[in-house]
Amino acid sequence: MKEKLLKIFAEHSDQFVSGEKISQQLGCTRTAVWKHIDELRKNGYELESAPRKGYRLIRKGDGIHSHEVKVGLTTKRIGHEITYFDETDSTQYTAHKLAQEGAKEGHVVIANEQTKGKGRLGRQWFSRKGTSVSMSLILRPELPPQKTPQLTLLTAVSVVRGLKKATGIDCDIKWPNDILINGKKLVGILTEMQADPDRVNSIIIGIGMNINQHHDDFTPEIRELATSVALVKGKNVDRAKIIAAVLNEFEQLYDLYIERGFDLIRPLWEAHSVSVGTFIYARTMREVIYGFAKGITEDGVLLLEDEKGKVHEIYSADIEIASQADS
Ligand code: BTX
Known part of the structure; x- marks a missing residue:
């Protein structure tokens, strides 16, 4: 019900919607509308109410709808x-x-x-x-x-x-x-x-x-x-x-x-990508490898060439981009 009510306000942004219209659209009584409005206010929504005009949403709560x-x-x-x-x-x-x-x-x-x-x-x-x-x-x-x-x-x-x-x-x-x-x-x-x-x-x-x-x-x-x-x-x-x-x-x-x-x-x-085509440190579960990140394979594995020219296939690691001074 809360979602439906919020949808009505979203469709009437910055406008007043009468209590009668809301009750018709939600298929509930005016008292029930008032209770839902009260519920929204408790959830951090700011709603203005004006006699004969109805309700207007001024500020949303902090949720994601x-x-x-x-x-x-x-x-x-x-x-x-x-x-x-x-x-x-x-x-x-x-x-x-x-x-x-x-x-x-x-x-x-x-x-x-x-x-x-x-x-x-x-x-x-x-x-x-x-x-x-x-x-x-x-x-x-x-x-x-x-x-x-x-x-x-x-x-x-x-x-x-x-x-x-x-x-x-x-x-x-x-x-x-x-x-x-x-x-x-x-x-x-x-x-x-x-x-x-x-x-x-x-x-x-x-x-x-x-x-x-x-x-x-x-x-x-x-x-x-x-x-x-x-x-x-x-x-x-x-x-x-x-x-x-x-x-x-x-x-x-x-x-x-x-x-x-x-x-x-x-x-x-x-x-x-900022981690390919540059020198990096790769911290795996077992070791830290320094080298040039050549690219990724078809399976998304990182190819890292170390200082001796050996290419390592890195499946999982934390990467640190080396500073200019390191490379
Ligand atoms: P990660 O292991 O690469 O990064 C975790 C590290 O990032 C932490 O150890 C901390 O240093 C740092 N960190 C923690 N929170 C933040 C943050 N809000 N912003 C920046 N750095 C942070 C990354 O893991 C994967 C994260 C996935 C999170 C989503 S949220 C939806 C889903 N539900 C869930 O529990 N996890 C995923």
């Missing part, structure tokens, strides 16, 4: 099913559960706040209420498990293109899963799967985006390494619009990928 995302979607299936939480532990957990229960490809889980956001290798991902986007996308491609890293790279391209369309900002990609602006982390991507040895059952792509955080909204441990769209643009932006733009880009690239493979995605990824 499914219908606002859906209004911006041009997709055929991605994002058509949305499960939304004002607060949850991690959207990845819910998405895994939904996938096990048979959720369809394209189902998206979105949260306004995560209390146990997951990064890679058991690390934490911070997402502050009302400022960030935490979402997990359920996919069911027919792929062998070793191809799934390609989807991380495809997602990174979708995020860069979606952010450009929705906000005008240009971001860089650092292999494999970081989106950066001026060297600071704006977005993190976590790809997980449920698979048999030779076949993927589902892939869950988690995307954490810093959107409206200001400096003090970041916890001290990430304050110097993180940035947000608002910090770059100097003003807050609409999170629902950004989600829709990213999902739109994602579907286009994903359809292309399913039809034609990774070959067309790779150059798009390389065009935004």
Whole structure:
């Protein structure tokens, strides 16, 4: 009901809508309308009421609303099913559960706040209420498990293109899963799967985006390494619009990928990459390797040529771009 009421206000932006019209559209009594309006106010919405005119939405609450995302979607299936939480532990957990229960490809889980956001290798991902986007996308491609890293790279391209369309900002990609602006982390991507040895059952792509955080909204441990769209643009932006733009880009690239493979995605990824064609340090589980990042393979594996000319295939690592003095 709340979603329907918000949709009515979205269709009458800045205008009054009479209580009678709302009750007709919602199919409920005027008293029930008043209760729903009261509920919205408790959720942080500012609503003006005027005798004989009705209600007018002045300021939205700090949530993300499914219908606002859906209004911006041009997709055929991605994002058509949305499960939304004002607060949850991690959207990845819910998405895994939904996938096990048979959720369809394209189902998206979105949260306004995560209390146990997951990064890679058991690390934490911070997402502050009302400022960030935490979402997990359920996919069911027919792929062998070793191809799934390609989807991380495809997602990174979708995020860069979606952010450009929705906000005008240009971001860089650092292999494999970081989106950066001026060297600071704006977005993190976590790809997980449920698979048999030779076949993927589902892939869950988690995307954490810093959107409206200001400096003090970041916890001290990430304050110097993180940035947000608002910090770059100097003003807050609409999170629902950004989600829709990213999902739109994602579907286009994903359809292309399913039809034609990774070959067309790779150059798009390389065009935004700051970690290829340069000297880097790659910190793997076992060692740190310094060398020249030559490119990525068909499977999204990073090729790193060390000082002795040996080329290492890096499947998973944290990358640091070497300073000019190192190279
Ligand atoms: P990662 O392991 O590459 O990055 C995690 C590291 O990034 C942390 O150790 C910390 O240093 C830093 N960090 C944590 N939070 C932030 C932040 N908000 N901004 C910048 N830097 C940060 C990246 O893992 C993958 C993150 C995926 C997050 C999404 S959100 C939706 C979905 N649900 C969930 O629990 N995880 C994914």
